[in-house]
Amino acid sequence: ETGVTQTPRHLVMGMTNKKSLKCEQHLGHNAMYWYKQSAKKPLELMFVYNFKEQTENNSVPSRFSPECPNSSHLFLHLHTLQPEDSALYLCASSLSAGGVFMDGYTFGSGTRLTVV
């Protein structure tokens, strides 16, 4: 049990569908992240939330819409996706860094998304 729970584990959706990914952390962290991992590519940062405020949007297309209602929950709302958006979507959490960041992230198990 990683302490960061993501649902669903697998998702197949059509290009016209709307779906949401959910992430919940039980670690008392105050920062949460969405990453995308495509085949044979490094993890790509999508969004960062610190104390439920979005502090980073890494030029992500608007068909991906994050929501962070509190420090423990993070959502990624998906609509009109493209086949190239098929990937593993990973949620992570950490403490926010007050100085040098030495704690690293804890990741959830990810949602494997296939867009058809």
Place this chain on the structure above:
Amino acid sequence: RKEVEQDPGPFNVPEGATVAFNCTYSNSASQSFFWYRQDCRKEPKLLMSVYSSGNEDGRFTAQLNRASQYISLLIRDSKLSDSATYLCVVNLNNAGNMLTFGGGTRLMVKP
């Protein structure tokens, strides 16, 4: 130059061997560094942080070379269960809590 660069491998080694990976990073002012392990179709898991003086955790040793801007991971007495992808991770711009991941080095330990 990539921000965090790793040799993708794969490194194929026999059980019991010692293997080392290097990772270079672009910003000389970076302050925090990590090694993560990722098994096939699983999430990355923190293996160890990398401290300035180097640190060891059992069979694993991490080193930082600031002058040449690289970190290394040494695995002694390799086990079959060490087979995984090892991700080099850097807080590149000391921008709070944002980490940049390398592409990973794949290790395969054979009987």
